Amino acid sequence: MKKVLVARPIFPDVIERLRQYFEVDANPGAPLAADEFARRMADRDGALLAGDPVTAKVLEGAPNLKVVSNMAVGYNNFDMQALNAHGVLGTNTPDVLNESTADFGWALMMAAARRIAESEHFLRAGKWGTWSYDAFLGTDVYGATLGVLGMGRIGQALARRARGFNMRVIYHNRSRVAPEIEAELNAEYVSKADLLKRADHLVLVLPYTAENRHTIGAAELASMQPTATLTNIARGGIVDDAALIQALRNKTIAAAGLDVFEGEPNFNRDFLTVPNVVLTPHIASATESTRRAMANLAADNLIAALGEGPRAGNPPNPINPEVLKK
Structure with a gap:
């Protein structure tokens, strides 16, 4: 045998x-x-x-x-x-993990936008005393602009979910998807620079290659809106994690949701010192x-x-x- x-x-x-x-x-x-x-x-x-x-x-x-x-x-x-x-x-x-991974990416994006992990930690720490009009103000998802970097199978699955939230969908890819797919998703192909500038919620779904290393670094983060969120369900290394930590600290962007990290499972422990990030241990396909x-x-x-x-x-x-x- x-x-x-x-x-x-x-x-x-x-x-x-x-x-x-x-x-x-x-x-x-x-x-x-x-x-x-x-x-x-x-x-x-x-x-x-x-x-x-x-x-x-x-x-x-x-x-x-x-x-x-x-x-x-x-x-x-x-x-x-x-x-x-x-x-x-x-x-x-x-293919077999497209929908589960897209579900999880959506959950991470929502958690980052609405500060769910941050507010749960606050509650668990016994800090909740009274209602306040400005407690944990987040950013809306419904009616916002979803940016997808990497419009493959999972990126398309994410874009389909955006229809239920009445979102505009913009995307960047190595090449445009077929016109019938763009029409089905109501998705607009834009340059990477335009994607970063316009997206309220940017989700990364591109494969890791040597060329894609640090596709999102300090310069890219600086070009995003200060109210924007970044979600990475692709691969560690696509984001410069040190630059992202600094951008979160400085409120260059509002929040992030991360399921993958550079050098995982030995991720940058400085992520634990910033409140406006949701962290999960590479479980997007875990059903x-x-x-x-x-x-x-x-x-x-x-x-x-x-x-x-x-x-x-x-x-x-x-x-x-x-x-x-x-």
Whole structure:
């Protein structure tokens, strides 16, 4: 039997699915340290991962490896140049988390706009004594302008939600979406500069690449409205976290909602010193049905890529399909 590594704990029934086809080394505990991860990958034909770094060094030590299946949409944990050089297929799990992630992005945006976390901390600390007309004044969402940076599947799902709030939708993307999608979403394509200037609530939904690192930095934050909010459900590193902390302190923007961070889980602890930010630990896709769908799709990719199951040789979600032709 071919050998696979499951590097993070996942649903037991998914492990059992894999054991129908493979010899499975399943890690039941904390993420593997780099050296241990490389050691356990050394004799594997495939691996089911959740953000574990697949580097050139790992690949050099794993001569039998054919596929790395990421239980995520993003795959910035993969050294794609090294994967291609070693003829290793990478796969991901798009689409199945669109709606759950969009729901969560909307919740973060609302929480930031209406100062929900800040006011809850105030209440829990026993500080609530009387009503005041100016207590925790936030910004309206209904009738405001939603700015979407990255109009992919999740960005489009967010834009659909804006219709129920009577919002104007503007967006910026590497390229414009199809005219029929713009019409469906009632979305206006604008420059990045115009997006930053006009958005009352800016949501980031773009993939992480080297080019996208610090897409939102001090200059971009300074160009936003002082009443604006920023929500990041994309990837850490797209925002310069140190610059954002300073902008929140200085009230350059009103508030932020963040589910992702640079260097996570070792995020910048200065975020804990500013009240006008809502912080969550990368859980935008965390509903049971969505995480099950992600795990099963990652398993489908792994099984098919290793020549097993009903889609043998034809995995649903290849990132670099050109290696299948080699």
